[in-house]
Amino acid sequence: MTINPTNNSTSGISPLLRLLLSSLLSALFLCAPAAKRIEKSVLEDVPGRSQVVSGYSKPDSVAERLSRMPLHAVEGLWRFASEGSLMAIERNSDRAAGEYEAETTVYRMVIVRAADMALRPGTVMGYLTPTAKRGVYDCLL
Numbered sequence: 001m002t003i004n005p006t007n008n009s010t011s012g013i014s015p016l017l018r019l020l021l022s023s024l025l026s027a028l029f030l031c032a033p034a035a036k037r038i039e040k041s042v043l044e045d046v047p048g049r050s051q052v053v054s055g056y057s058k059p060d061s062v063a064e065r066l067s068r069m070p071l072h073a074v075e076g077l078w079r080f081a082s083e084g085s086l087m088a089i090e091r092n093s094d095r096a097a098g099e100y101e102a103e104t105t106v107y108r109m110v111i112v113r114a115a116d117m118a119l120r121p122g123t124v125m126g127y128l129t130p131t132a133k134r135g136v137y138d139c140l141l
Contacts, residue, residue: 056112056122062088074107074128074137086113092127104129107137 056062063077066088078087092108107128111119119125126141 051124052120052122053110053124054122056088056110059086059112062112066090072105072107073135074130077112080115083115084113085111085115087125088112089128 055065059077066076069075069090072091075090076088078089079085080087088110089107090110092106109125109128111123111125112121114121114123126139128137128139130137
């Protein structure tokens, strides 16, 4: 079997265009891992176990504190009517931006009053981050 080096499928492409295409593909492969780190790092830095934070034992004091702040649409006290639990959603001020992320807003979901008595007031139940679609959030519980 004889291999002819001049008979390849890209022979119709100019050398300059071939160089440009190979450079673009190389750049994509080099940048893809960094883009994946940016996408994942926002919610990867949250604790693996639930924390209990202070200041959430009295629903009236939580409501008063929230009423003095400029709130985003998702922030506030949320009541789960089916079970009677009350949860506060507010910006997580305990979090600093990581090396690969922009200043993405992260919201913390904290139990104020739970139907399940095993959940103490102040238990952090999860975190939210806004997606590209308005009013839609990614959640980590």
